[in-house]
Amino acid sequence: MKIENRTELKEYRIECQKKQSADCRVLVCGGTGCLASGSGKIYEKLKELTKDHTGVEVKIGEEIAHTKVMKSGCHGFCEMGPLVRIEPYNYLYIKVKLEDCEEIYNETILGGRPVERLLYKMDGVTYPSQEEIPFYAKQTRLVLKNCGHIDAEHIGGALAVGAYAGIEKALFEMTPEAVIQTIYDSNLRGRGGAGFRTGRKWQQVASQKEKIRYVVCNGDEGDPGAFMDRSIMEGDPHRMIEGMMIAAYAVQAQEGYIYVRAEYPLAIERLKTAIRQAEAIGLLGDNILGTNFSFHLHINRGAGAFVCGEGSALTASIEGKRGMPRVKPPRTVEQGLWARPTVLNNVETYANVPMIVTNGADWFKGIGTPESPGTKAFALTGNVRNTGLIEVPMGITLREVIYDIGGGIQNDKKFKAVQIGGPSGGCLTEDQLDSKMDFDSLAKIGAMIGSGGLVIMDEDTCMVEVARFFMSFTQRESCGKCVPCREGTKRMLEILERIVAGNGKPSDMEELRELADMIESTALCGLGKSAPKPVISTMNAFEEEYLEHINEKRCRTGVCSNLRKFQIDPEICKGCSKCARNCPAGAIEGVLKSPYHINQEKCIKCGACMEQCPFKAIHIEK
Structure with a gap:
């Protein structure tokens, strides 16, 4: 049918709303992440189960009777995928497997009862309703409001919600x-x-x-x-x-x-x-x-x-x-x-x-801050417990995002930094956790929201390697039209690669700053002008790490393989010789039943000894 006027649109919307009013709606996450984890097969299995049951009619994307199984968009809680939401109960099942489908069908679709083992749990608390889960409860989902809640492949679902x-x-x-x-x-x-x-x-x-x-x-x-x-x-x-x-x-x-x-x-x-x-x-x-x-x-x-x-x-x-x-x-x-x-x-x-x-x-200005009203979607990734897609009011602090929504740092490690805004953004540290996340507040501390990427890093992250990674990306993606970006980023990358390889020179940091200033001042486009941000922000916040790499030839995190120094703890070593037998360079010396030691001149930094040690006696010197 063709909608010819406003009245017909209103009537068609009411019709769509009636079609959506099923006794039970099964929303299988059909976002890229969950599909990669097998949600497509889960969707097909649930479709098959509901079709076979007498008295339950399912027509995907068409008129429905009692139950509707559909593909939604991304629910946002990517860490816990594949995800399945059951309405009207608002149950959110996490890490669903194909073999879980029959239990979901019998217990929830037919019986209305939750499958307890598939519900989200944190600190001993079970959250049956999706909206109660801290990851969602702390958000303000406006742009993402319908993602995960409507059929992503049929216009009727969208019209039904306005x-x-x-x-x-x-x-x-x-x-x-x-x-x-x-x-x-x-x-x-x-x-x-x-x-x-x-x-x-x-x-x-x-x-x-x-x-x-x-x-x-x-x-x-x-x-x-x-x-x-x-x-x-x-x-x-x-x-x-x-x-x-x-x-x-x-x-x-x-x-x-x-x-x-x-x-x-x-x-x-x-x-x-x-x-x-x-x-x-x-x-x-x-x-x-x-x-x-x-x-x-x-x-x-x-x-x-x-x-x-x-x-x-x-x-x-x-x-x-x-x-x-x-x-x-x-x-x-x-x-x-x-x-x-x-x-x-x-x-x-x-x-x-x-x-x-x-x-x-006025409604919009009532959300967020006066100069940055509304909400912002962020992709929360890295060393945080709850990775995924979030939407929060402008002006929220980094601390709230990382600890209240993200659940804190993985494995209870210490927070070190967050890269915000991708290759065009800057690196923020623990001292800046209470910074407000809006356009102007971040600009004052040398960062930017960018498109909204948030990469969380813990204490085991090497900030020099982080700078090298982002500069490598920017240099590789440079269109090459202007010399400052084409050649300047290449020189910066060469210096960073030299530093992480253990060949850094005392003059490298000054040269990096000079190159960064030149690129920011003269590059043709905004992408080129912002390319040095990750390097400069990490140099300002973690200068001591750069100096350790350059002067001491040491990477405190052990990430830079050429700068790793493996040590055997004589108090733990049992002298079993397994490390020596598996060392490809013959760098481990000693006698059976006595503590072994590593000849640093022969060591090729491969880490095979640490992997093979049954007593965890070998560690990287920090």
């Missing part, structure tokens, strides 16, 4: 100028990294004399450890699409492009499905809801270049050119895609827009 209500309001109750003013008044800032005011960007595009305009979504998301945008595209694609539609109406654009990295095949597939379904019922295309507003959406797959996260490189890539930044001005709002005025925001930014239009600017 999708396209924002564009409906905009088309029938607001002028384009009023929409822009609402977004401006809300002080929504771009969630892609720089935090530029979204309403201001839309104003600049709307004010251009050129009437052919474009709306572009940056779904490239190339930061290591970041998967916020991917989860939105996989779990609630209609929210982002609706945000783009509202932007197009506001600036009077008729064409939109979603740029998605090719490494996100599931996101691409679900976006294609969402666009196809929206077009089929008349929510995308010509004369939407019987108005004069027309909007067509296209998907472009990126080739995986990190630099295409930069606006001018992204638009060049869509045009079929090599993805490389250009000199500015003119900026994208003036001459973007095909040299036309272009609104360019990322996935999460667009996903905020429908809520703001529906609820108003």
Whole structure:
């Protein structure tokens, strides 16, 4: 059917809500992480079990009777996947295996009873309801509200929970100028990294004399450890699409492009499905809801270049050119895609827009901080107990994120640092745990939110190696157009590699700072300018580790293999000779039944001795 007007949309939404009102809804996580852990087979098994039971009818993505089994998007609690949510009980089953399906079917789907062993437990407390689990209870999920709670592959699930209500309001109750003013008044800032005011960007595009305009979504998301945008595209694609539609109406654009990295095949597939379904019922295309507003959406797959996260490189890539930044001005709002005025925001930014239009600017400003209102999604990874996708109000502290939501550091080790904002961000230490996580607060301490990656590091992390890793990534991903980034990052990487290999020189740190200053001052684009941040922030916070590597040829964590020094504790060694027999370099000397020792000149730092010692008498000197 084609929805021709506002009344028909309202009627269709009510119809979708009725179809969703099942006695039991089984939401199997269909996000990339859980699918990789086997949730697809769990989904198929639960489908099979419910079909075989008499009196239970299941039609995936269509009209349902008593039970519905469906694929949702990412639930966020990635550490505990595969995940299965059972409604109306709100049970969340963790680490579900294929062999658990029959028990879930018999106990919960048929009996309404929880499978206790599959519920989340922490410190002796069992949490039957998903909303009670500390990981979720401490969050404010607005953009991610529907992820894990609706069918990610059918528009009916999205419409049932209010999708396209924002564009409906905009088309029938607001002028384009009023929409822009609402977004401006809300002080929504771009969630892609720089935090530029979204309403201001839309104003600049709307004010251009050129009437052919474009709306572009940056779904490239190339930061290591970041998967916020991917989860939105996989779990609630209609929210982002609706945000783009509202932007197009506001600036009077008729064409939109979603740029998605090719490494996100599931996101691409679900976006294609969402666009196809929206077009089929008349929510995308010509004369939407019987108005004069027309909007067509296209998907472009990126080739995986990190630099295409930069606006001018992204638009060049869509045009079929090599993805490389250009000199500015003119900026994208003036001459973007095909040299036309272009609104360019990322996935999460667009996903905020429908809520703001529906609820108003004041509602949005009531969340977060005055200068950074709203929420922010973060990918919580690294040495933290509860890894996953979270959404929190702007202004929350790092301590709350790591310890209240993340559950603290794995294995009760000591917190050391957090890398925030990916390769473009900085490294924050224990002294900064109470720092507020908003655009301006982080900028004051030399960090940035970036796209939202949070990599937590414990006491066993070598900060020099961390700097080398991020510089290696940035250097490898440099487009090579400008000399400061192409050659400067290469020189910085060479110095860092020399330091971790045990060949550092006293002058290295000064040279790193000089190179960093040159790159930050002269690189062509924002990605190049921010490339030295991980190095400078780790040098400032952990200077003593750099000096140990350079002057003492020692890595206190034992991560840098060339700088490891293995020692045998004579108080523990039993003289069994197992270490000596397994040493490929013949570096372990001694006699049976007496403590052995390691000849450091012969030792090749392989660690075979420590792996083989049955008495744990061998350790790395720190």
